[in-house]
Amino acid sequence: xxxxxxxxxxxxxxxxxxxxxxxxxxxxxxxxxxxxxxxxxxxxxxxxxxxxxxxxxxxxxxxxxxxxxxxxxxxxxxxxxxxxxxxxxxxxxxxxxxxxxxxxxxxxxxxxxxxxxxxxxxxxxxxxxxxxxxxxxxxxxxxxxxxxxxxxxxxxxxxxxxxxxxxxxxxxxxxxxxxxxxxxxxxxxxxxxxxxxxxxxxxxxxxxxxxxxxxxxxxxxxxxxxxxxxxxxxxxxxxxxxxxxxxxxxxxxxxxxxxxxxxxxxxxxxxxxxxxxxxxxxxxxxxxxxxxxxxxxxxxxxxxxxxxxxxxxxxxxxxxxxxxxxxxxxxxxxxxxxxxxxxxxxxxxxxxxxxxxxxxxxxxxxx
Amino acid sequence: xxxxxxxxxxxxxxxxxxxxxxxxxxxxxxxxxxxxxxxxxxxxxxxxxxxxxxxxxxxxxxxxxxxxxxxxxxxxxxxxxxxxxxxxxxxxxxxxxxxxxxxxxxxxxxxxxxxxxxxxxxxxxxxxxxxxxxxxxxxxxxxxxxxxxxxxxxxxxxxxxxxxxxxxxxxxxxxxxxxxxxxxxxxxxxxxxxxxxxxxxxxxxxxxxxxxxxxxxxxxxxxxxxxxxxxxxxxxxxxxxxxxxxxxxxxxxxxxxxxxxxxxxxxxxxxxxxxxxxxxxxxxxxxxxxxxxxxxxxxxxxxxxxxxxxxxxxxxxxxxxxxxxxxxxxxxxxxxxxxxxxxxxxxxxxxxxxxxxxxxxxxxxxxxxxxxxxxxxxxxxxxxxxxxxxxxxxxxxxxxxxxxxxxxxxxxxxxxxxxxxxxxxxxxxxxxxxxxxxxxxxxxxxxxxxxxxxxxxxxxxxxxxxxxxxxxxxxx
Numbered sequence: 001x002x003x004x005x006x007x008x009x010x011x012x013x014x015x016x017x018x019x020x021x022x023x024x025x026x027x028x029x030x031x032x033x034x035x036x037x038x039x040x041x042x043x044x045x046x047x048x049x050x051x052x053x054x055x056x057x058x059x060x061x062x063x064x065x066x067x068x069x070x071x072x073x074x075x076x077x078x079x080x081x082x083x084x085x086x087x088x089x090x091x092x093x094x095x096x097x098x099x100x101x102x103x104x105x106x107x108x109x110x111x112x113x114x115x116x117x118x119x120x121x122x123x124x125x126x127x128x129x130x131x132x133x134x135x136x137x138x139x140x141x142x143x144x145x146x147x148x149x150x151x152x153x154x155x156x157x158x159x160x161x162x163x164x165x166x167x168x169x170x171x172x173x174x175x176x177x178x179x180x181x182x183x184x185x186x187x188x189x190x191x192x193x194x195x196x197x198x199x200x201x202x203x204x205x206x207x208x209x210x211x212x213x214x215x216x217x218x219x220x221x222x223x224x225x226x227x228x229x230x231x232x233x234x235x236x237x238x239x240x241x242x243x244x245x246x247x248x249x250x251x252x253x254x255x256x257x258x259x260x261x262x263x264x265x266x267x268x269x270x271x272x273x274x275x276x277x278x279x280x281x282x283x284x285x286x287x288x289x290x291x292x293x294x295x296x297x298x299x300x301x302x303x304x305x306x307x308x309x310x311x312x313x314x315x316x317x318x319x320x321x322x323x324x325x326x327x328x329x330x331x332x333x334x335x336x337x338x339x340x341x342x343x344x345x346x347x348x349x350x351x352x353x354x355x356x357x358x359x360x361x362x363x364x365x366x367x
Numbered sequence: 368x369x370x371x372x373x374x375x376x377x378x379x380x381x382x383x384x385x386x387x388x389x390x391x392x393x394x395x396x397x398x399x400x401x402x403x404x405x406x407x408x409x410x411x412x413x414x415x416x417x418x419x420x421x422x423x424x425x426x427x428x429x430x431x432x433x434x435x436x437x438x439x440x441x442x443x444x445x446x447x448x449x450x451x452x453x454x455x456x457x458x459x460x461x462x463x464x465x466x467x468x469x470x471x472x473x474x475x476x477x478x479x480x481x482x483x484x485x486x487x488x489x490x491x492x493x494x495x496x497x498x499x500x501x502x503x504x505x506x507x508x509x510x511x512x513x514x515x516x517x518x519x520x521x522x523x524x525x526x527x528x529x530x531x532x533x534x535x536x537x538x539x540x541x542x543x544x545x546x547x548x549x550x551x552x553x554x555x556x557x558x559x560x561x562x563x564x565x566x567x568x569x570x571x572x573x574x575x576x577x578x579x580x581x582x583x584x585x586x587x588x589x590x591x592x593x594x595x596x597x598x599x600x601x602x603x604x605x606x607x608x609x610x611x612x613x614x615x616x617x618x619x620x621x622x623x624x625x626x627x628x629x630x631x632x633x634x635x636x637x638x639x640x641x642x643x644x645x646x647x648x649x650x651x652x653x654x655x656x657x658x659x660x661x662x663x664x665x666x667x668x669x670x671x672x673x674x675x676x677x678x679x680x681x682x683x684x685x686x687x688x689x690x691x692x693x694x695x696x697x698x699x700x701x702x703x704x705x706x707x708x709x710x711x712x713x714x715x716x717x718x719x720x721x722x723x724x725x726x727x728x729x730x731x732x733x734x735x736x737x738x739x740x741x742x743x744x745x746x747x748x749x750x751x752x753x754x755x756x757x758x759x760x761x762x763x764x765x766x767x768x769x770x771x772x773x774x775x776x777x778x779x780x781x782x783x784x785x786x787x788x789x790x791x792x793x794x795x796x797x798x799x800x801x802x803x804x805x806x807x808x809x810x811x812x813x814x815x816x817x818x819x820x821x822x823x824x825x826x827x828x829x830x831x832x833x834x835x836x837x838x839x840x841x842x843x
Contacts, residue, residue, distance in 0.1 A: 018769075279777070285772065297759060297760055303784035303785065310775050
């Protein structure tokens with residue numbers, strides 16, 4: 001069965017499934033009609049450079065490729081839709097075994113037009129060390145991104161995705177496999193797009209793997225940001241932390257649903273997830289469903305937490321007593337809230353670069 | 368006599384039923400028994416048998432059609448839910464010939480059952496009133512004279528409908544309409560028994576009142592309906608206990624409980640559910656709290672094949688407070704899918720949810736909860752804590768909390784943890800002279816302590832003993 005037929009054959013997901021509770025499939029589909037499969041795609045413009053603009057070194061390649069082994073489940077409607085859009089073609093970013101990059105890679109994806117779909121395949125070789133920043137920008141009405149990949153044994157990866165789209169919709173699906181002893185940090189910076197649905201799934205399949213997932217989401221205006229993060233501990237002695245910070249201004253809505261699953265036999269797993277929502281406007285809304293499924297009793301620990309609230313009045317008072325204006329104090333506290341996850345996403349160079357990139361967006365939340 | 372779960376059980380009865388301590392049964396002595404299966408005629412027959420007013424019959428029939436049309440939930444333990452054979456269940460069974468006010472008039476066999484469970488003893492010592500339901504109907508009911516003289520009404524639900532139809536009509540289905548879910552529709556269609564408790568303005572019921580629900584027959588469905596109304600400034604504490612015999616076939620318990628706390632009132636509803644593990648326990652419980660009132664659900668789920676129960680509180684009036692404290696024990700063949708729901712509709716409302724669960728011998732404990740804060744509810748505070756212990760490799764624990772916050776002034780916190788009993792704790796207690804099992808029982812009792820301290824002392828002592836018995840053989 002080809003990719004289009006596979007998608008059309010799938011049932012529309014039930015809203016009883018938390019993944020689709022707040023953003024049902026028809027709301028993130030480009031036309032709202034689930035049975036419709038767009039045939040004309042606007043081609044994305046993809047640039048891969050080092051952060052300073054130089055060419056990537058030997059051992060780092062990006063190339064078009066045909067069908068690759070699927071990490072995302074075949075019955076996942078979002079992944080199936082993007083596969084159908086891209087007709088099974090993908091772009092493979094490959095980092096060879098043992099390559100250690102001295103500065104971050106910058107993958108810029110510019111999208112225009114009505115409907116745009118990209119299928120990335122990240123092949124991060126064993127024992128390599130990579131920082132990768134992926135920036136989506138442009139004014140496409142709809143963008144679908146499927147990122148599949150394997151992080152090889154002992155690899156160290158800082159993978160940061162930045163959404164800087166204009167007013168369009170974005171559907172993002174991550175399906176990443178983390179092999180033995182790999183150390184992975186995955187950061188998501190959300191600052192653009194009118195509606196974003198992210199379904200991020202990480203499978204810890206190798207013993208000793210470590211994963212930190214960070215989110216720093218700025219929502220304002222009428223934005224709708226729905227992020228679902230699943231972390232599967234399938235192997236023993238695996239470690240994961242999820243820390244997701246969302247600031248919600250205007251009439252925006254942010255949603256954080258998570259699933260932390262410890263498989264039977266994943267002894268010594270250590271897992272924790274936290275969702276924090278800072279509510280900045282009387283019309284903003286924040287929803288959280290942090291789920292746990294634990295099938296193994298020999299765990300180091302497994303927990304989750306959420307907290308929602310406004311900017312702390314006592315902190316505001318303190319800063320104003322030290323001479324800050326109300327707007328200044330508020331801006332400082334919001335920046336600190338978002339920075340607490342942003343600063344953990346990568347090296348200092350990456351952090352400074354992200355700070356500069358996002359400083360404009362922050363100003364709109366403080367007023 | 369061994370004492371378990373708040374009730375006395377003879378040692379021969381315990382031997383007969385294995386680990387479950389209330390699993391014996393008496394020979395069925397039905398005076399009225401409907402054939403298994405559900406139809407509109409069954410619903411009409413139940414209503415006619417009880418001599419109900421027309422409006423109640425109409426609601427029952429509408430609820431029946433809703434139940435038939437409504438699909439089974441697609442969440443939770445769908446496999447177990449879909450295995451319920453509604454055609455094999457008996458929807459009405461009357462034992463004896465009506466509710467007695469004198470314990471000596473209760474038929475001998477039924478009296479023996481409740482004697483074994485310790486009900487009359489408890490009443491004499493520390494209860495304000497008692498209702499005992501056997502199969503579909505209440506067989507014994509009493510209330511202390513001093514409460515009655517203050518205007519407190521404590522009746523079984525059938526008598527409540529007969530004697531106070533205007534109050535029942537006003538509140539029946541007002542908090543949980545039959546359209547709420549498939550099982551509230553089923554209960555509304557075939558309800559029988561349950562409690563009707565009305566506390567007048569300003570009256571404080573100092574001693575708790577208790578209802579005890581017993582399923583005795585095989586393939587039985589018990590559908591009690593409870594309505595508690597606490598008028599302005601009043602307070603009451605209600606305790607219910609449940610048990611059933613162990614059979615190879617399944618029984619269904621599907622209750623609906625509606626609580627109304629008027630301004631400044633206080634209601635505490637305590638459940639000690641100890642069903643045998645052939646019972647499906649699918650219960651809808653919800654209370655509405657008006658200005659400055661408090662509703663507390665204190666909920667212990669120790670048995671059943673599948674429990675799906677999420678006590679809910681609607682904080683409707685400003686300054687209202689809701690609290691749900693629950694414990695669940697999921698042993699072999701059990702799935703405890705329990706939790707809590709709190710809806711903050713008004714400003715300055717506060718809520719607290721504390722959930723504790725233990726999974727053992729392949730059992731599955733799930734917390735499923737929901738907290739919503741509406742747009743107009745300013746300055747609400749929410750605190751949710753879920754802790755779970757998994758005691759062996761075969762068991763599992765899940766947490767599915769949902770939080771929907773539509774007001775920026777709300778402070779909402781949720782935390783959950785899943786862990787095992789640490790070797791360090793066991794080692795420390797053994798170094799102080801305890802055996803491994805004693806050490807485990809102590810740790811488990813400590814884990815449940817925040818719940819147990821909310822119980823009346825008699826229940827707290829017995830629950831500790833019950834958990835100690837359940838922990839026997841957990842190590843080694």
